[in-house]
Amino acid sequence: MSQKVYVGMSGGVDSSVTAALLKQQGFDVTGVYMKNWSEDFPGFICPWQEDYLDAKRVAVELGITFKLFDFEKQYRHKVVNYMVSEYQAGRTPNPDVMCNQEVKFKLFLDTSIEDGAELIATGHYARINDGQLLTGLDPSKDQSYFLYRVTAEALRKSLMPIGEYHKSQVRVIAKKLKLYTADKKDSQGICFVGKVGIKEFLLNELGPQTAGPILDQEGKEIGQHDGAIFYTIGQRHGLQVGGGLPYYVTHKNIKNNSVSVTTNLDDPELWHKEISLRDIHWINVSPQKNKSYLARLRYRGPLVPCSINKNKLILNDEQRGLAAGQSAVIYDGEICLGGGIMS
RNA sequence: UGGGGCGUGGCCAAGUGGUAAGGCACCAGUUUUUGGUACUGGCAUUCGGGGGUUCGAAUCCCUCCGCCCCAG
Numbered sequence: 001m002s003q004k005v006y007v008g009m010s011g012g013v014d015s016s017v018t019a020a021l022l023k024q025q026g027f028d029v030t031g032v033y034m035k036n037w038s039e040d041f042p043g044f045i046c047p048w049q050e051d052y053l054d055a056k057r058v059a060v061e062l063g064i065t066f067k068l069f070d071f072e073k074q075y076r077h078k079v080v081n082y083m084v085s086e087y088q089a090g091r092t093p094n095p096d097v098m099c100n101q102e103v104k105f106k107l108f109l110d111t112s113i114e115d116g117a118e119l120i121a122t123g124h125y126a127r128i129n130d131g132q133l134l135t136g137l138d139p140s141k142d143q144s145y146f147l148y149r150v151t152a153e154a155l156r157k158s159l160m161p162i163g164e165y166h167k168s169q170v171r172v173i174a175k176k177l178k179l180y181t182a183d184k185k186d187s188q189g190i191c192f193v194g195k196v197g198i199k200e201f202l203l204n205e206l207g208p209q210t211a212g213p214i215l216d217q218e219g220k221e222i223g224q225h226d227g228a229i230f231y232t233i234g235q236r237h238g239l240q241v242g243g244g245l246p247y248y249v250t251h252k253n254i255k256n257n258s259v260s261v262t263t264n265l266d267d268p269e270l271w272h273k274e275i276s277l278r279d280i281h282w283i284n285v286s287p288q289k290n291k292s293y294l295a296r297l298r299y300r301g302p303l304v305p306c307s308i309n310k311n312k313l314i315l316n317d318e319q320r321g322l323a324a325g326q327s328a329v330i331y332d333g334e335i336c337l338g339g340g341i342m343s
Numbered sequence: 344u345g346g347g348g349c350g351u352g353g354c355c356a357a358g359u360g361g362u363a364a365g366g367c368a369c370c371a372g373u374u375u376u377u378g379g380u381a382c383u384g385g386c387a388u389u390c391g392g393g394g395g396u397u398c399g400a401a402u403c404c405c406u407c408c409g410c411c412c413c414a415g
C-alpha cells in the first residue's frame with residue numbers, strides 16, 4: 001500500500017514538478033490548491049483563479065486527485081493581520097515565514113491528515129532529513145530561510161522533493177513531462193497574494209497615512225513622506241528626495257511619524273554586528289554557546305559567520321540594512337537550526 | 344539704495360562662443376515566494392524672462408524679474 005501524500009499545488013512549476021516526482025516515486029498523490037487570498041483592489045487583480053486552474057490542469061495531466069482547501073479566513077487572521085500590525089508598529093515583518101509556520105505546515109498539514117493523508121509535500125527548495133531541515137541543493141534557490149519556524153514534528157510529516165534539484169533541472173523535468181506550467185514565469189511577491197507592492201497592499205488595508213518629515217543625518221527636514229510605515233530600514237527609493245547622493249533610511253520613529261535617512265553608506269546606524277533576537281525557534285536543538293555558525297539575514301542573502309549567545313546573535317562582520325521584524329536564520333553547515341526575529 | 348555673487352530638468356551640479364557632462368529622484372525592465380538591496384535602460388531641442396551681437400551663445404552685451412551676501 002503506497003503512502004498517501006497531499007501536495008500543495010500553487011499553480012507554479014515547482015509544485016507541479018513536486019507532484020510529478022512524488023507520483024513517479026510511487027506515492028498515492030493528491031494535489032491541493034490552497035485558496036488563501038482572492039481579493040482584488042485598485043491596481044491589482046488577484047491571480048488565484050488562474051493559479052487554481054493551472055494547478056488543476058497539471059493534476060489532470062498527472063492523473064491525480066485534486067482538491068481545494070479554502071483557508072482565506074485563517075490566512076487573513078494569521079498572516080495578513082500579523083503583517084499589517086507589524087507594519088503599524090514600525091517593523092518590517094516577513095509574511096511568508098508566517099505563512100509557512102501557520103498555514104502550510106500547520107493548517108494545511110492538519111487538514112490534510114484529517115482528510116486522510118499520511119504526509120504532505122510542498123515545492124520548496126529545501127530538504128528534510130529525520131526531522132531536520134536542510135538547505136536546498138541549489139544554493140541560489142535555497143528556500144530554507146522561509147521555513148525556519150516549522151516544527152520538527154511537521155517536518156517529519158513533510159516532503160520537499162524539489163530540494164534535491166536545481167531550478168534548471170526542475171524546468172527540464174517539467175518540460176520533459178510536458179506539464180502545463182513548464183514555462184510559467186516564477187511567481188513573486190507576497191506568498192499567495194501575488195505581485196503587489198507592499199505599499200499598495202497596506203494602502204488598501206489601512207487607507208492613506210499621515211505625512212511626516214524626512215530627516216537627514218543632522219536632523220534637518222529635507223522632505224515629507226506619505227506614511228512612515230511604508231518605509232523600511234536600508235530602503236533607498238520611494239522617498240522622492242534627491243540631491244547628490246542617494247538617501248538610505250536609517251530608522252523610523254513611529255511616535256513622531258518621522259523617517260530618518262543618510263547619504264553615508266558607512267553610517268554606523270546602517271550597520272549591525274550584534275543583534276538581539278526574539279520569538280526564537282530552534283527546530284531541534286539550541287545552538288551551542290561557543291560554536292561558530294552561519295546566519296542568513298535575508299532571503300538569498302549571503303551566509304555570514306556568527307555565534308549565538310542566548311538571544312544575542314553576534315556576527316563576525318557587520319551587515320547593512322537589517323530591519324526589525326525580519327528574520328535571522330541560523331545554519332550549521334547545511335542544517336537549518338532555526339532562528340529568530342531581529343529586534 | 345550702494346558694492347559683490349547667483350539663477351542650467353523635481354533636487355544637486357559640470358559647462359565662459361560651437362551646438363546641454365554626471366549624480367540624486369522619478370519611470371520602465373531584470374534579479375527575487377517578505378521588506379529592501381543590486382543591476383540595465385529611459386528621462387532638458389533647452390539653460391530665470393525679453394531684446395541684441397555673431398555663421399553660431401547656457402556661455403558676450405543691454406534690460407527686466409527673483410534669490411543670497413556684505414554694506415548701511
